[in-house]
Amino acid sequence: MTLVEQVNQKRRGRRAAGEDTRAALIAAARETFVEKGYDGATVRAIAARAGVDAAMVNHWFGGKEGLFAQSVLQLPFDPAEILKRLVDGPVEEAGERIIRTFVGVWDATGGGTFAALIRSVTSQQEVANALKSFFVNAIFKNLLTEIGAEQRELRATLCATQMVGLGIVRYVVHFEPLASVDVETVVKAIGPNLQRYLTGSLD
């Protein structure tokens, strides 16, 4: 069973009858984000289009960012969940944990979601803005706040350079051997570099 299927099964188990609500919200969100952009799309407008109560967005997606992540970015997790996983452990291993988590998720989807994401990012500024909101702010800046790091803005964008580049080389252009080595080889190779961006000296 892939990670996506596991997550979906967990959701179904929790509230099987709500699966329709969730699907309706994802469809409505995708249309609304494309029409209005990330900032212009309100939770209220998306819920109204889906014909459900706005509280369902928090219930199913933890908020607007999570809904965006799962509708437009098609990521099988929400930022709050993944952030919890990333801060759960020693700070000096955060870099390796991040690589292990993201490569694990992306490998499970065959890298297709990452490739689709990059195609949208390079052609639509709206998606780039939303990627920044999700990836840089909701994940890395929050993680850096938990860690108590200085220069959080610069560090978060440095982390983004490494994660985006890793995703492109492994899933989009498939440069070998990096495209095929196992997850732990990637973790050992790239984890320490990400760690420096999180907690090391930058000058």
Added chain:
Amino acid sequence: MTLVEQVNQKRRGRRAAGEDTRAALIAAARETFVEKGYDGATVRAIAARAGVDAAMVNHWFGGKEGLFAQSVLQLPFDPAEILKRLVDGPVEEAGERIIRTFVGVWDATGGGTFAALIRSVTSQQEVANALKSFFVNAIFKNLLTEIGAEQRELRATLCATQMVGLGIVRYVVHFEPLASVDVETVVKAIGPNLQRYLTGSLD
């Protein structure tokens, strides 16, 4: 005067009358690479289409990779030139030199060539292959050979993750502050990470 203008002026100064030959080769190369792909396009066929002798390709571009770099990738340098610049100095500063060189060149073109490159890379496998041939093999693998590094294949692709990610964040999606900080801030922030991929332990 931008770096591109300097390079072009140097070229003009060297052989002003040949500028037509060079332009004809670039136009012919662009068409031939698109039609036949990188591997299928021969230097002989490109020269014939341009109506010049095949030896002109070596004279002006140092070979097929340089011609590809300057026609399809629209980079204002050829791999041999840039490699010479990168190996010229202490090994332990190679990471910083690479960042300084590439960001210097990309900043001089406003990042437009990098953005165009990434758009092609994500939509055409041919361009991805050529990028690998140029960036990973002609630059990084050759540099790693000069350095005498082990695990050259893996290290070259790790370097690619960092360089591609840097280019996307600074020139395509413009995440601040990384999109606007000066070259030396980028060099200090990212140089040591690239250095680890070149000469550090990967496990």
